[in-house]
Amino acid sequence: MGPNGAGKTTTIRILSGVSRPTSGTAAIFGHDIEHGTIAARQSMGIVYENSNVYDDLTAWQKMVLSDELYHVGRK
Secondary structure (H helix, E strand, O other), X not given: XXXXXXXXXXXXXXXXXXXOOOOOOOEEOOEEOOOOHHHHHXXXXXXXXOXXXXXXXXXXXXXXHHHHHHXXXXX
């Protein structure tokens, strides 16, 4: 994808709403990542490389957690 320091992690952090961009804009399927963060998150899927919470959850619990965090819904 790119060499170390190319901005891969920063891009994902911005697109997922973890970090705020210092300039410019970004959108996911037309949803602005700053003003429509929930809608943008609902339009994408991401699995983080390191996450302590996932180690102790079942697959169902992970789905429920995602629903609660991102308002995805059962559908």
